[in-house]
Amino acid sequence: MDDNRKNAYRYLLYSALLDxxxxxxxxxxxxxxxxxxxxxxxxxxxVRFAGDVADWLHDVALFSxxxxxxxxxxxxxxxFEYVKNKYPDFEPxxxxxxxxxxxxxxxxxx
Numbered sequence: 886m887d888d889n890r891k892n893a894y895r896y897l898l899y900s901a902l903l904d905x906x907x908x909x910x911x912x913x914x915x916x917x918x919x920x921x922x923x924x925x926x927x928x929x930x931x932v933r934f935a936g937d938v939a940d941w942l943h944d945v946a947l948f949s950x951x952x953x954x955x956x957x958x959x960x961x962x963x964x965f966e967y968v969k970n971k972y973p974d975f976e977p978x979x980x981x982x983x984x985x986x987x988x989x990x991x992x993x994x995x
Contacts, residue, residue: 886953889991894953896987897980898945905935934972938980941968 908931941964948956962981969977 886956886958889988890958891949891953892991893984893988894945894956895949897984898942898949900983901938901942901980905939908932908935930972931975934968934975934977937968937971938977941965 941961944956944961948954965977965981969981
């Protein structure tokens, strides 16, 4: 795997972690919405989505530390399809876009 692809995978990991971080926000328990069961249903789904994204990306973190030696890209993107199909309402396809845009930037020298 070339350095541009390695960089794009690392950038994807970083971007996804930025998406997951706000779920730890203590403001969940402030305001009128705490009594609304629809709010909690949506939050529960957000947490499940974040957990599945973290599960999908944990190999990228490991293989990044190993300089992507023996990383199976095909399997990685196959697992992505599972997340994408399970949570279309959270637009997980943006992660593929983040990867592709970063790779394109690096390859064009931008």
